[in-house]
Amino acid sequence: MNLDRASTSNILTDLRTLTETIGVRLAGSAQEKEAVDFLCERFRQNGAQVAVEGFPTAVRDVTSETLEIELGGRWQLFPASLFSSVPGTAGQTLEAPLVFFAGPVDYQRQDLSWLRGKAVVHLGCHIESRADYRRLIEADPAFLLFVDIRYPGVIPLADGMFPAYTRAIGAKPTVNVAYMDAWRWQQEGATRARLRVEGGMRPGQAANVIAELPGAGPGAETIYVGAHHDTQADTPGADDNGSGTVILLETARLLAARPRRRTIRLIAFGAEEQLSVGSASYIRRHRAEVERDACFMLNFDSCGAALGWYEINGNGPAAMFELMRTAFRKHDREVKITQDLVPYTDQFPFLVCGVPGLWVSRRCCTAGRFWHHRRDDDLRHLDPAELALQAELAAGVLDNLANTPEMPFDRTLPAAQKADALTMWNDLYGGFTP
Numbered sequence: 518m519n520l521d522r523a524s525t526s527n528i529l530t531d532l533r534t535l536t537e538t539i540g541v542r543l544a545g546s547a548q549e550k551e552a553v554d555f556l557c558e559r560f561r562q563n564g565a566q567v568a569v570e571g572f573p574t575a576v577r578d579v580t581s582e583t584l585e586i587e588l589g590g591r592w593q594l595f596p597a598s599l600f601s602s603v604p605g606t607a608g609q610t611l612e613a614p615l616v617f618f619a620g621p622v623d624y625q626r627q628d629l630s631w632l633r634g635k636a637v638v639h640l641g642c643h644i645e646s647r648a649d650y651r652r653l654i655e656a657d658p659a660f661l662l663f664v665d666i667r668y669p670g671v672i673p674l675a676d677g678m679f680p681a682y683t684r685a686i687g688a689k690p691t692v693n694v695a696y697m698d699a700w701r702w703q704q705e706g707a708t709r710a711r712l713r714v715e716g717g718m719r720p721g722q723a724a725n726v727i728a729e730l731p732g733a734g735p736g737a738e739t740i741y742v743g744a745h746h747d748t749q750a751d752t753p754g755a756d757d758n759g760s761g762t763v764i765l766l767e768t769a770r771l772l773a774a775r776p777r778r779r780t781i782r783l784i785a786f787g788a789e790e791q792l793s794v795g796s797a798s799y800i801r802r803h804r805a806e807v808e809r810d811a812c813f814m815l816n817f818d819s820c821g822a823a824l825g826w827y828e829i830n831g832n833g834p835a836a837m838f839e840l841m842r843t844a845f846r847k848h849d850r851e852v853k854i855t856q857d858l859v860p861y862t863d864q865f866p867f868l869v870c871g872v873p874g875l876w877v878s879r880r881c882c883t884a885g886r887f888w889h890h891r892r893d894d895d896l897r898h899l900d901p902a903e904l905a906l907q908a909e910l911a912a913g914v915l916d917n918l919a920n921t922p923e924m925p926f927d928r929t930l931p932a933a934q935k936a937d938a939l940t941m942w943n944d945l946y947g948g949f950t951p
Contacts (some may be wrong), residue, residue: 524770528764541754553785566728566729574723579605596672596694623665634659646937647945650682660690675750729783741874745789751892753892756820756899768912771948793865815915821904823888826880827851
């Protein structure tokens with residue numbers, strides 16, 4: 518019995534529900550709950566057994582953001598987006614002298630006291646060192662204006678600080694600003710900044726949606742497939758990550774009626790945009806089972822670009838990569854493969870448990886996707902036919918892996934890579950008991 522073809526009609530309908538009917542799906546919000554309910558219904562319709570696991574998260578609850586910059590003796594308004602996992606200004610207006618801090622090099626400075634009381638324009642929106650973050654917070658800036666230096670655009674991107682960092686070290690009001698706005702401030706000699714943010718973060722609950730296709734073999738191993746259903750602030754998240762979510766739904770439909778030795782577990786993770794909080798929660802809750810039974814993790818995230826190329830980032834044996842390269846070639850596609858450790862996707866917590874895994878994405882520029890974390894991450898940029906191709910590809914790979922007598926690759930990971938992953942896990946995520 519051959520696998521059915523993927524349905525572009527199903528994919529487009531599901532995408533429209535997620536991105537247009539529901540829209541922005543912030544972790545812990547009412548819209549995320551609506552998305553969870555929708556996914557449960559669709560997974561059941563597609564033949565899977567469904568469970569929902571809630572977990573605590575911080576909910577971004579912002580009612581207004583006002584940023585003013587003094588240029589040529591006149592205050593001017595600029596757009597900004599409050600980071601997740603940081604405080605607002607409690608409705609107060611903070612004012613401070615403005616300074617520029619080049620993140621890629623200025624952490625080499627021995628003394629950061631010059632940042633005290635300043636509005637710091639921080640070039641680079643990711644701080645991947647707890648020691649650097651601690652030094653920045655201990656320098657006691659008034660507030661932080663982060664610039665995503667990967668995307669020299671005119672729209673501020675949404676982003677967040679690592680929850681493990683802010684819990685352990687604290688945080689300052691932090692907003693993202695547009696790259697070209699920061700460029701203008703430098704060129705025109707900006708002197709001061711004012712920031713007022715109503716709202717901030719509050720405790721709440723997000724959820725993982727777990728769709729099970731049980732295996733019939735004794736002591737069945739488990740193959741995991743993942744994507745995240747939440748979004749960043751103010752974005753409908755068509756590509757990031759409605760694209761991966763609808764691939765999960767369609768893959769479940771293609772595989773539900775097939776016989777299986779191994780269990781296939783498809784998970785739509787919540788709170789990925791706060792640094793894979795949902796997948797980390799799943800691993801902490803199911804660590805023993807994952808370490809015992811999991812043999813592979815396939816993750817889809819930001820993979821619908823109408824123009825671009827496929828890229829796989831992963832960690833595991835060479836045979837795993839060749840299996841995927843062969844699968845793409847069967848669909849007349851080539852793929853770029855990288856093996857760097859990337860802690861920002863939902864397969865990373867599985868890697869820490871020794872599970873080989875891959876992240877499939879589709880890029881349209883060397884920095885990734887030009888609509889990344891923006892309000893215009895909508896259906897205009899996506900090709901449902903490419904998403905259908907990936908669902909068929911995933912179903913073919915998973916069907917083979919679920920039924921082969923022996924997995925074609927083992928769980929061998931280079932010792933140095935596994936050690937580096939554990940270091941990242943402890944530093945960025947706070948470890949197994951944060």
